[in-house]
Amino acid sequence: MIYLNGKFMPIEEACIPVLDRGFIFGDGVYEVIPVYSRKPFRLAEHLDRLQHSLDGIRLKNPFGNDEWSHLLEQIITKNDGEDQYIYLHITRGVAKRDHAFPQVPPTIFIMSNPLLPPPAELLRSGASAITAIDNRWIRCDVKAISLLPNVLLRQMAVDVQAIETILIRDGFLTEGAASNIFVFKNKMLLAPPKSHLMLPGITYDVILELATANQIAHEVREISEAEIRTANEILLTSSTKEIMPITKLDGETVGTGKPGDMFTQLHTLYQQYKATHMRGNASH
Ligand code: PDD
Numbered sequence: 001m002i003y004l005n006g007k008f009m010p011i012e013e014a015c016i017p018v019l020d021r022g023f024i025f026g027d028g029v030y031e032v033i034p035v036y037s038r039k040p041f042r043l044a045e046h047l048d049r050l051q052h053s054l055d056g057i058r059l060k061n062p063f064g065n066d067e068w069s070h071l072l073e074q075i076i077t078k079n080d081g082e083d084q085y086i087y088l089h090i091t092r093g094v095a096k097r098d099h100a101f102p103q104v105p106p107t108i109f110i111m112s113n114p115l116l117p118p119p120a121e122l123l124r125s126g127a128s129a130i131t132a133i134d135n136r137w138i139r140c141d142v143k144a145i146s147l148l149p150n151v152l153l154r155q156m157a158v159d160v161q162a163i164e165t166i167l168i169r170d171g172f173l174t175e176g177a178a179s180n181i182f183v184f185k186n187k188m189l190l191a192p193p194k195s196h197l198m199l200p201g202i203t204y205d206v207i208l209e210l211a212t213a214n215q216i217a218h219e220v221r222e223i224s225e226a227e228i229r230t231a232n233e234i235l236l237t238s239s240t241k242e243i244m245p246i247t248k249l250d251g252e253t254v255g256t257g258k259p260g261d262m263f264t265q266l267h268t269l270y271q272q273y274k275a276t277h278m279r280g281n282a283s284h
Contacts (some may be wrong), residue, residue: 001075001078001079002014002075002109002110002111002112003071003074003075003108003109003110003111004016004107004108004109004110005105005107005108005109006108008074008075008078011111014109016094016107016109017094019094019095019096019097020091020093020094020107021091021092021093021094021095021102021107022089022091022092022107022145024097025092025099025146026144026145026146026147026148027057027091027092027145027146028057028059028089028090028091028092028106028107028144028145029050029053029054029056029057029059029089029090029142029143029144029145030053030087030088030089030090030143030144030145031046031047031049031050031053031086031087031088031143032085032086032087032088032239032240033046033072033085033086033088033239034083034084034085034086034115034239034240035076035083035084035085035086035112035115036082036083036115036274036277036278037082037083037278038076038077038082038084039277039278039280040069040072040076040086041239041274041277042202042205042206043069043072044065045202045205046202047065047068047069049143049200049202050068050088050090050143052141052142052200053142053143053144054090056139056141056142056144057092057142057144058101059090059092059106060106062090062105062106062108071110072086072088072110075110075111075112076112079112079113080114081113081114081115083114083115083116084112084113084114084115085112085113085115085239085240086110086111086112087110087111087112087113088109088110089107089108089109089110089145090106090107090108090109091106091107091145092104092106092107093105093106093107094107115240117242118241118242118244122163122244123244123245123259123267124259125247125258125259126245126246126247126248126254126257126258126259127162127163127164127236127244127245127246127247127248128160128161128162128163128246128247128248128249128251129157129162129163129164129165129166129176129234129236129246129248129249130156130157130160130162130164130165130166130249130250131165131166131167131168131225131228131249131250132153132156132165132166132167132168133167133168133169134167134168134169134174134197135149135153136149136150136153136167137149138196138197139196140174140175140196140197140198140199141194141195141196141197141198141199141200143199150177150178151177153165153167153177154177154178157177162248163236163244163246164176164177164178164179164236164246165177166181166228166234166246166249168225168228169197171224171225172192172222172223172224172225173192173222173223173224173225173227173228174192174197174198175192175198175199175201176236176238178238179201179236179237179238179241180198180199180201180203180204180236180237180238181228181234181235181236181237181246182204182207182234182235182236182237183223183227183228183231183233183234183235184231184232184233184234184235184260184262184263185227185230185231185232185233186232187217188217188218188219189211189216189217189218189219189262190218190219190220190221190223190227191204191207191208191218191219191220191223192220192221192222192223193220193221193222201237201238201239202239203237203238203239203242203243204237206270206273207235207237207243207266207270208220210266210269210270210273211266214265214269216262216265216266228249229249229252231254231255232254232255232260232262233245233246233254233255233259233260233262233263234246234247234249234254235262235263235266242267242270243263243266243267243270245259245260245263247259
């Protein structure tokens with residue numbers, strides 16, 4: 001069951017007009033929110049980021065946080081699975097094709113699908129990634145539905161059986177095509193600083209909080225391409241993949257070629273944090 005513009009319905013019945021600005025211009029924003037034990041994870045943070053994205057495209061938030069929360073609760077109840085991921089999408093609505101903003105109601109779409117953890121085998125062996133020049137626009141902090149560059153960049157990885165494309169802009173790491181990237185080098189966990197050049201990941205924040213809370217030495221600073229290529233470990237994070245080890249980059253072995261201790265420690269901490277959330281004791 002999905003939600004579209006005020007109604008719940010089976011996805012097969014959901015239709016939008018061809019003049020929707022999401023279809024015509026990619027004019028909209030979205031969120032992906034993980035749900036564990038039927039409870040949205042870090043909901044307040046996802047709703048804050050949604051507000052930031054809406055502000056970034058000058059679209060009014062159609063709901064307050066309580067209304068969003070209530071809607072998401074309903075979507076979760078109407079769908080199968082204790083663990084789900086919600087996809088929430090708002091466009092500037094339906095209007096005669098014209099670049100200028102129309103005065104029409106937005107299109108609001110929400111769906112939820114079962115959330116499966118990354119395959120255990122991939123966590124044991126590690127995954128491959130490739131690198132590419134980050135050729136996206138310079139408002140990557142906005143979670144915009146116009147994802148053509150991300151789609152093309154991710155496909156480059158898929159074409160060579162890798163799981164992600166790690167993006168480099170002007171010689172420095174930004175993020176993955178649909179994930180954030182951390183580097184572990186010389187006993188230091190490194191994260192690129194948030195800016196207009198990357199999406200402020202919710203999982204990225206959780207990892208940095210866990211690092212602080214557990215006295216893991218870390219620095220948030222620019223990471224050069226050379227540092228990525230000589231890393232002891234590379235870690236990928238996202239709401240749907242949680243945390244994953246990258247053990248091959250552009251066909252070269254990363255560190256020992258096996259998931260390292262930093263991955264194992266952070267993965268364990270992340271699972272513990274999730275468990276706290278499920279029991280309802282997490283601070284978020
Ligand atoms: N993508 N950077 C980009 C470009 C992303 O698309 C994503 C997530 C992230 C990680 O953010 P978070 O930890 O909040 O999921 C970083 C989602 C999962 C997607 O588009 O499906």
